[in-house]
Amino acid sequence: MNLTLLLAQLLNGLQYGVLLFLLAAGLTLVFGIMSFVNLAHGSLYMVGAYAAALAYGAGGSFTLAMLTAMAAALAVGLILETTVVSRLYRRDHLDHVLATFGLVMFFNEAVRIVWGPQPLFVQVPESLVGTVDLLGFGYPLYRFAIIVAGLVVAIGSYLLIHKTRVGMLIRAGAQNPQMVAALGIPIGLLNALLFGVGAMLAGVAGAMAGPVLSVQSGMGDAVLITTLVVIVIGGIGSVTGAFYAALIVGVVDTMGRVYLPLLLRQVADRSVADAAGPALASMSVYLLMALVLALRPQGLFPAHRT
Amino acid sequence: MTDLLRPSRALLPLLFLLLACVPFAAAAAQQPFWTSFFARILIYAIAASALNLALGYGGLVSFGHALFLGVGAYAVALPAFHGIGSGWVHLLFCLAGGAAVALVIGAISLRTSGMAFIMITLAFAQMGYFLLVSLKFYGGDDGLPVAAPSRFGALDLGSAPVLYGVAWAVLLVLTWWMSRLRAAPFGMALRAARQNARRVDAMGLQSRRLQLAAFTLSGTACALAGALLANLNAFVSPSSMSWSVSGELIVMVVLGGIGTVAGPVMGALVFLGLEEGLKGVTEHWMALFGPLIVLMAMFGRRGIVGWIEALEQSRWPARAGAGRGRR
Amino acid sequence: MASLQTTDLVKHFGGLTVTDRVCLDIRPGELHAVIGPNGAGKTTLINQLSGELRSSGGAVRFDGQDVTGWAVHRRARAGLLRSYQITSVFEEFTVLENAALAARAARGHAWRFWRPLLADPTARAAAEEALRATGLEAHAGTPAGELAYGQRRQLELAMALAAQPRFLLLDEPMAGMSVQESAEVTRLLQGLKRRYTILLVEHDMDAVFALADRISVLVYGRLMFTGSPEEIREHPEVRAVYLGEELD
Numbered sequence: 080m081n082l083t084l085l086l087a088q089l090l091n092g093l094q095y096g097v098l099l100f101l102l103a104a105g106l107t108l109v110f111g112i113m114s115f116v117n118l119a120h121g122s123l124y125m126v127g128a129y130a131a132a133l134a135y136g137a138g139g140s141f142t143l144a145m146l147t148a149m150a151a152a153l154a155v156g157l158i159l160e161t162t163v164v165s166r167l168y169r170r171d172h173l174d175h176v177l178a179t180f181g182l183v184m185f186f187n188e189a190v191r192i193v194w195g196p197q198p199l200f201v202q203v204p205e206s207l208v209g210t211v212d213l214l215g216f217g218y219p220l221y222r223f224a225i226i227v228a229g230l231v232v233a234i235g236s237y238l239l240i241h242k243t244r245v246g247m248l249i250r251a252g253a254q255n256p257q258m259v260a261a262l263g264i265p266i267g268l269l270n271a272l273l274f275g276v277g278a279m280l281a282g283v284a285g286a287m288a289g290p291v292l293s294v295q296s297g298m299g300d301a302v303l304i305t306t307l308v309v310i311v312i313g314g315i316g317s318v319t320g321a322f323y324a325a326l327i328v329g330v331v332d333t334m335g336r337v338y339l340p341l342l343l344r345q346v347a348d349r350s351v352a353d354a355a356g357p358a359l360a361s362m363s364v365y366l367l368m369a370l371v372l373a374l375r376p377q378g379l380f381p382a383h384r385t
Numbered sequence: 386m387t388d389l390l391r392p393s394r395a396l397l398p399l400l401f402l403l404l405a406c407v408p409f410a411a412a413a414a415q416q417p418f419w420t421s422f423f424a425r426i427l428i429y430a431i432a433a434s435a436l437n438l439a440l441g442y443g444g445l446v447s448f449g450h451a452l453f454l455g456v457g458a459y460a461v462a463l464p465a466f467h468g469i470g471s472g473w474v475h476l477l478f479c480l481a482g483g484a485a486v487a488l489v490i491g492a493i494s495l496r497t498s499g500m501a502f503i504m505i506t507l508a509f510a511q512m513g514y515f516l517l518v519s520l521k522f523y524g525g526d527d528g529l530p531v532a533a534p535s536r537f538g539a540l541d542l543g544s545a546p547v548l549y550g551v552a553w554a555v556l557l558v559l560t561w562w563m564s565r566l567r568a569a570p571f572g573m574a575l576r577a578a579r580q581n582a583r584r585v586d587a588m589g590l591q592s593r594r595l596q597l598a599a600f601t602l603s604g605t606a607c608a609l610a611g612a613l614l615a616n617l618n619a620f621v622s623p624s625s626m627s628w629s630v631s632g633e634l635i636v637m638v639v640l641g642g643i644g645t646v647a648g649p650v651m652g653a654l655v656f657l658g659l660e661e662g663l664k665g666v667t668e669h670w671m672a673l674f675g676p677l678i679v680l681m682a683m684f685g686r687r688g689i690v691g692w693i694e695a696l697e698q699s700r701w702p703a704r705a706g707a708g709r710g711r712r
Numbered sequence: 713m714a715s716l717q718t719t720d721l722v723k724h725f726g727g728l729t730v731t732d733r734v735c736l737d738i739r740p741g742e743l744h745a746v747i748g749p750n751g752a753g754k755t756t757l758i759n760q761l762s763g764e765l766r767s768s769g770g771a772v773r774f775d776g777q778d779v780t781g782w783a784v785h786r787r788a789r790a791g792l793l794r795s796y797q798i799t800s801v802f803e804e805f806t807v808l809e810n811a812a813l814a815a816r817a818a819r820g821h822a823w824r825f826w827r828p829l830l831a832d833p834t835a836r837a838a839a840e841e842a843l844r845a846t847g848l849e850a851h852a853g854t855p856a857g858e859l860a861y862g863q864r865r866q867l868e869l870a871m872a873l874a875a876q877p878r879f880l881l882l883d884e885p886m887a888g889m890s891v892q893e894s895a896e897v898t899r900l901l902q903g904l905k906r907r908y909t910i911l912l913v914e915h916d917m918d919a920v921f922a923l924a925d926r927i928s929v930l931v932y933g934r935l936m937f938t939g940s941p942e943e944i945r946e947h948p949e950v951r952a953v954y955l956g957e958e959l960d
Binding site: 182308 | 493
């Protein structure tokens with residue numbers, strides 16, 4: 080067992096997990112508080128990625144690219160919230176699903192119209208090229224930066240939610256939205272704010288993921304579904320749950336893809352292992368979800384709803 | 386105005402009559418494309434009707450029904466790959482596979498409800514997609530040609546008119562059954578569970594079991610559509626299981642009229658017709674279709690058949706019958 | 713007609729005890745009323761008896777059988793049925809369909825996929841009988857969603873009756889009704905006495921004193937006193953707690 084490989088893959092898993100957390104944090108709050116099924120969250124991730132790629136290509140500054148991504152995702156998010164989403168809060172989940180499905184279709188095609196179907200190549204920003212020395216081996220600096228950035232956001236969101244008044248409102252809203260509205264809090268504003276912040280986080284995730292994953296039409300689709308799995312495992316409405324679940328899913332998926340085929344080769348003959356290995360690896364996260372559902376249908380850290 | 390002449394009652398027989406004429410019209414006009422195009426409509430109408438059982442009658446928002454299309458399709462392609470062309474074998478794999486997958490997924494997913502249920506059905510379909518993509522031996526991402534179409538004795542589904550006839554017959558039987566099911570004890574109990582599951586349990590039934598049965602039947606019927614699709618295209622690929630296909634099935638059901646009998650047929654017809662029409666206008670038709678779906682979600686929830694029935698009710702109020710038209 | 717006993721029935725919600733060692737003994741054929749101030753835990757008690765809420769402790773015996781661990785649907789099939797305080801009918805179905813489904817659910821099963829529910833003679837007969845008993849037969853074809861409030865409450869009752877119960881748990885059947893409507897329902901319930909064992913939870917004191925064979929008073933989850941209507945009316949503690957009079 081190659082220890083360096085293990086550590087590197089573990090870190091890769093954390094990096095993937097951190098990206099998933101950025102996506103899941105905003106989405107789980109939208110699910111939990113507004114009870115709104117937002118399938119278009121992946122499109123906001125895509126918006127962030129493209130905006131950052133454009134800004135970096137134009138200006139060469141990583142900071143500028145980040146800010147552009149955040150602004151773009153926030154803007155698109157707020158527009159969507161005020162025009163479409165807010166009109167649907169009181170409706171069936173089916174209506175949410177249909178509307179956001181239509182939005183995804185539109186965004187994917189719009190991106191194709193402007194940039195074509197080919198992936199956009201985004202290079203790692205100058206300042207973050209190279210490796211960092213960790214425990215005796217070199218780990219890509221950029222990926223390490225993602226982990227750090229993600230953890231900073233996680234800590235920031237924890238402080239926001241548990242130590243500020245706004246955070247208290249959010250927690251109250253997750254438990255009893257009607258009561259919060261009845262207390263005279265401008266719930267419409269709070270909802271729009273929440274949706275916008277979620278969109279912004281998704282945009283940040285997209286911007287950071289650009290150099291590591293591919294930037295193309297439909298990039299938000301697969302990652303959205305994995306985010307949904309994270310939310311289900313963590314518990315709808317729970318940011319804490321989203322944090323732990325995201326890290327677990329990130330690590331399980333990454334390590335699974337590397338080690339499951341290897342493990343299978345030990346116990347089965349090569350042809351079977353080569354066929355079944357990748358299959359099992361790609362299913363690992365979903366099997367995990369099924370397991371959690373069988374044992375704890377409400378998720379690992381459910382937000383207690385009254 | 387007698388019952389039979391009411392537009393909503395006449396709609397379905399009329400549609401079937403018109404659809405029956407298509408192969409003959411296609412032969413006369415020497416446009417074989419018509420037969421395959423409308424065969425595709427028939428097949429998706431079968432899938433949409435199957436979904437309607439879970440979604441319309443049962444209220445179960447399954448965003449993973451494309452998985453069953455894939456199961457049915459591969460139930461034909463895999464035996465064919467290994468040299469088995471018997472339609473009966475394909476049918477057996479299709480029904481058994483569809484039922485088994487639906488039962489397992491349904492049992493796990495129904496432990497949750499609401500948003501979680503939607504997300505979980507979506508996730509399971511994605512799992513199926515990834516599973517098939519990773520099976521390189523069977524084509525993986527590139528898909529797999531169907532080596533031998535399903536043969537039922539003299540009936541060869543490889544021939545477009547034969548496939549059309551079979552699909553038409555299957556849709557007819559399925560639709561007829563759905564209309565009977567609506568008023569039968571199972572259908573009534575299922576529709577009641579959609580309205581108030583707690584009450585259904587308090588009355589002495591088990592809503593969870595009813596929903597699982599509905600989900601399983603729905604998945605099995607959808608797999609049947611998949612098997613027909615494999616024969617139509619002579620090709621299967623994991624992309625037929627993508628979540629956008631699941632979404633399109635839901636759009637068809639809602640567009641046509643959720644919970645109605647004629648709705649899924651109408652929905653498939655209008656959806657695929659519109660898609661074909663828009664494709665002729667621009668290759669970027671999805672940029673138009675997407676917003677149309679958003680508008681439908683916001684304003685057109687009753688669907689076409691629902692709208693017809695509401696119109697009818699206001700102009701010719703009927704003595705309220707056995708829940709006719711309403712979900 | 714069945715009997716129902718509870719032995720030290722308890723329900724905790726976190727640190728709060730909502731049902732506090734309630735011992736009830738309801739005899740076959742009796743109409744037993746449970747009264748108490750708001751928040752006394754009456755609906756919680758009914759939920760525990762119907763099986764919708766799992767008890768924290770104690771036992772429920774239905775016709776001599778221990779049903780404490782039984783699920784809702786199992787109790788319903790055994791003949792223990794309830795009506796709801798907040799109307800819980802199937803709005804999209806007609807009145808007759810609601811009753812027929814209730815009849816079918818309790819006596820048969822729903823695993824029939826072809827012949828219509830209303831073609832089932834047993835279910836239909838039970839449903840029509842229940843509609844006659846509650847005075848709704850004229851509205852048999854009306855969708856439940858179009859009924860007036862009072863008629864919906866009657867349908868609530870009709871659904872319980874159509875199931876041919878052996879024991880009825882009635883949760884505030886007169887909630888929200890006018891004086892005339894309440895009088896109607898009281899007459900209706902008078903007619904049902906002796907045919908079913910009934911546990912009636914109600915705030916309407918006129919109805920309670922007119923109908924009840926015995927009355928139990930529930931205060932803060934505890935069964936304070938059980939007695940005949942006269943005994944309850946004269947009991948000084950009951951008067952103080954419930955009827956609001958000073959205790960000297």
